[in-house]
Amino acid sequence: xxxxxxxxxxxxxxxxxxxxxxxxxxxxxxxxxxxxxxxxxxxxxxxxxxxxxxxxxxxxxxxxxxxxxxxxxxxxxxxxxxxxxxxxxxxxxxxxxxxxxxxxxxxxxxxxxxxxxxxxxxxxxxxxxxxxxxxxxxxxxxxxxxxxxxxxxxxxxxxxxxxxxxxxxxxxxxxxxxxxxxxxxxxxxxxxxxxxxxxxxxxxxxxxxxxxxxxxxxxxxxxxxxxxxxxxxxxxxxxxxxxxxxxxxxxxxxxxxxxxxxxxxx
Amino acid sequence: xxxxxxxxxxxxxxxxxxxxxxxxxxxxxxxxxxxxxxxxxxxxxxxxxxxxxxxxxxxxxxxxxxxxxxxxxxxxxxxxxxxxxxxxxxxxxxxxxxxxxxxxxxxxxxxxxxxxxxxxxxxxxxxxxxxxxxxxxxxxxxxxxxxxxxxxxxxxxxxxxxxxxxxxxxxxxxxxxxxxxxxxxxxxxxxxxxxxxxxxxxxxxxxxxxxxxxxxxxxxxxxxxxxxxxxxxxxxxxxxxxxxxxxxxxxxxxxxxxxxxxxxxxxxxxxxxxxxxxxxxxxxxxxxxxxxxxxxxxxxxxxxxxxxxxxxxxxxxxxxxxxxxxxxxxxxxxxxxx
Numbered sequence: 005x006x007x008x009x010x011x012x013x014x015x016x017x018x019x020x021x022x023x024x025x026x027x028x029x030x031x032x033x034x035x036x037x038x039x040x041x042x043x044x045x046x047x048x049x050x051x052x053x054x055x056x057x058x059x060x061x062x063x064x065x066x067x068x069x070x071x072x073x074x075x076x077x078x079x080x081x082x083x084x085x086x087x088x089x090x091x092x093x094x095x096x097x098x099x100x101x102x103x104x105x106x107x108x109x110x111x112x113x114x115x116x117x118x119x120x121x122x123x124x125x126x127x128x129x130x131x132x133x134x135x136x137x138x139x140x141x142x143x144x145x146x147x148x149x150x151x152x153x154x155x156x157x158x159x160x161x162x163x164x165x166x167x168x169x170x171x172x173x174x175x176x177x178x179x180x181x182x183x184x185x186x187x188x189x190x191x192x193x194x195x196x197x198x199x200x201x202x203x204x205x206x207x208x209x210x211x212x213x214x215x216x217x218x219x220x221x222x223x224x225x226x227x228x229x230x231x232x233x234x235x236x237x238x239x240x241x242x243x244x245x246x247x248x249x250x251x252x253x254x255x256x257x258x259x260x261x262x263x264x265x266x267x268x269x270x
Numbered sequence: 271x272x273x274x275x276x277x278x279x280x281x282x283x284x285x286x287x288x289x290x291x292x293x294x295x296x297x298x299x300x301x302x303x304x305x306x307x308x309x310x311x312x313x314x315x316x317x318x319x320x321x322x323x324x325x326x327x328x329x330x331x332x333x334x335x336x337x338x339x340x341x342x343x344x345x346x347x348x349x350x351x352x353x354x355x356x357x358x359x360x361x362x363x364x365x366x367x368x369x370x371x372x373x374x375x376x377x378x379x380x381x382x383x384x385x386x387x388x389x390x391x392x393x394x395x396x397x398x399x400x401x402x403x404x405x406x407x408x409x410x411x412x413x414x415x416x417x418x419x420x421x422x423x424x425x426x427x428x429x430x431x432x433x434x435x436x437x438x439x440x441x442x443x444x445x446x447x448x449x450x451x452x453x454x455x456x457x458x459x460x461x462x463x464x465x466x467x468x469x470x471x472x473x474x475x476x477x478x479x480x481x482x483x484x485x486x487x488x489x490x491x492x493x494x495x496x497x498x499x500x501x502x503x504x505x506x507x508x509x510x511x512x513x514x515x516x517x518x519x520x521x522x523x524x525x526x527x528x529x530x531x532x533x534x535x536x537x538x539x540x541x542x543x544x545x546x547x548x549x550x551x552x553x554x555x556x557x558x559x560x561x562x563x564x565x566x567x568x569x570x571x572x573x574x575x576x577x578x579x580x581x582x583x584x585x586x587x588x589x590x591x592x593x594x595x596x597x598x599x600x601x602x603x604x605x606x607x608x
Contacts, residue, residue: 047456048427146542162544163320192319192483193527197538200529219456222529226537245533263458264531265486268513 008035030237046234103186105166116154164195284340300326302501315492365438369450371430382418428459507596
């Protein structure tokens, strides 16, 4: 078996609140295989977002405490890297998409400028090269009029368009691992289908593994290969999608599955 | 369409138009001539994508957004024609619950202060009885009355949405307009709120206008459903009829886009393109540019409303919700051109 793209061992995240230490993520271990779409499901407060932020190294050192035996990206332990070295990894080999694209995009730069800066910073392209790469990428995420989009500011675009810009930016460097934290929760179902299908097809082309954080079990069933179920900071179940939906073992997973509204037709 | 006596709320050709800021004489028409009726105790689900005008329509009922033309009839009374005092009275009958409960509840007021406010405002009941009403309302929505001294920030999202419902309930309204009330909640919490809404309708006979983009949620509680696209009501039917024979291609695309929690189910169908801007709505059918089944006439003329299914006659004892008319605005449903 090939080495996993991402390997997490005994990751714990805790926050210091006055005198108390409260554990948010508790001894989480998992592997993300190459080219796989792995879901982390759980309710709000289960620790799924903090797990992702800890992997990306986005948790502030002040009042938070992150501990892990290893967080390995292609065999390289991220938890031992300096902040400067980690910054080179983020965006290049590992990138992230957030729930709310409006806060993730910079309001004072056009989407073209933001997308081009990635190509220039991480891939050493010249300005004209970056512009043409950006234009091509926007076409890949489904924009027919890339030129107009490049000149637009984030507030001039709809939520679904902004999220597709985020997909373009996150996939610009053809990263090994993409962490998507509730990328379509704020979107309509029709737009959700657009964003997720573009994301999954780009990932399979670039060989990117996806860690998809969601509370929508419909999304898990349709777009993911495997799932981790989190409750109170712990992974309570890990299973293939087929097994998870056919025969969930943990009572919490069964409870989650039972609460999913299903559309009945015909 | 003739207005039936039993309608609690009737909208006729409602048009909502916003002035676009910074651009003189530029208007955005968010709701473009919508008519609908809600019977007492009925749950009406209004669905559509963001920008379809569903929230504008809901807010227009209480004149929270500029109503350009059309009528809003509450219990037969035209809210557009009444004076301030009369409107204030009507306002008691219609209450609103919003999506973002944290923004809707004042952070500086305790739960008690928030719930008692409408009682004081409308001068309902004796002052001494109002405390009791607060307790009663909290119990009705399934919250511990001991929470009344807490602040919204102390509560979870589901609890806050229950408080918002309790506040809406104290005026004993006939209609609650719920604008995406469960969209920001976890599925398990969603299920509790949906159950609560069904209970409130059962016990208190309150009608709901339930606005949501989530068809799976709407199916769980609505008696009738209206589907909006770009300011128009493109399809309207009983919940059963809508899910059993979705007739507008847009409704079908909405249904097909929902990811099903079953790995063996076929993958969601992706609708191409963006919804057109309401500033420049397309000619003909509003949906024709994204419609997978559009024909030549779709780009030219706006389709009329066709009856897909419905009872030839009204049942004698009021509205029979199971056999409500199923109407659709689509050329493909024209019985003359099959």
